[in-house]
Amino acid sequence: MRIAVCENSVASAQRLCFWIEQYCRCYERTAQLECFASPEEFSASTRTFDVVYLGFGGNTGFLQARLLRERDRNCRIVLVDDTQEFAVRCVRLHCTDFILRPVEFRDIVRSMGLVLRGGMR
Numbered sequence: 416m417r418i419a420v421c422e423n424s425v426a427s428a429q430r431l432c433f434w435i436e437q438y439c440r441c442y443e444r445t446a447q448l449e450c451f452a453s454p455e456e457f458s459a460s461t462r463t464f465d466v467v468y469l470g471f472g473g474n475t476g477f478l479q480a481r482l483l484r485e486r487d488r489n490c491r492i493v494l495v496d497d498t499q500e501f502a503v504r505c506v507r508l509h510c511t512d513f514i515l516r517p518v519e520f521r522d523i524v525r526s527m528g529l530v531l532r533g534g535m536r
Contacts, residue, residue, distance in 0.1 A: 416444065417463070421451045421479065422470040422495075427518075428452065431468055431495075434523040444531075454479050463487060466511075466530050470495035470518075477501055477508075484508050491530045 418435060422428035428450045439446045449464075451457040454471050457479060467483060467490055469476050480492050494505045497516040505513040512526040 416446045416465045418446050418448050419451060419457070419460075419462075419464040419467040420448060420470075421454075421457050421467065421476075423452065423472065425452065427470060431470070431518065431523070434518075434520050435468075435527070437520065438523050438527050442527075444527075458482065464490055466491045466493065466527075468493045468495055468514075468526075470516075472496055473498070473501075477504055480505070480508050480510060493526045493530070 420428050420431045422431060432448050432450060435446065435448060451460065454475050469480050469492060471479055473496070476494060476496055480494055483490060483492060491511040492508065493512045493514060494501060494510050495514045495516065495518060499515060502513045511529050514522045514526060
């Protein structure tokens with residue numbers, strides 16, 4: 416499974432990657448993780464991903480989710496934000512999950528469970 420982690424903050428990206436790796440070890444899943452530190456870097460990528468954790472925040476994160484959905488209808492998108500207002504928009508884009516910051520390991524367990532069970536796309 417190819418997973419992209421998109422975060423403006425290096426510390427947040429490292430934490431998300433660590434928890435995803437922990438999840439994969441605990442549940443015996445294989446994953447290749449790739450981190451993106453800016454929306455521009457992510458947009459410029461031509462790679463496809465099975466799952467994308469989008470945590471750029473606010474309208475930027477939502478715009479990236481919309482562009483990703485237009486580009487790849489099958490990708491599982493997990494939007495990460497610190498305001499609940501984007502949760503409704505997340506549903507409209509058929510995101511698999513919405514995580515409200517601060518992110519905890521249990522949020523990763525839930526979202527990965529949804530991803531693997533074939534939640535919304």
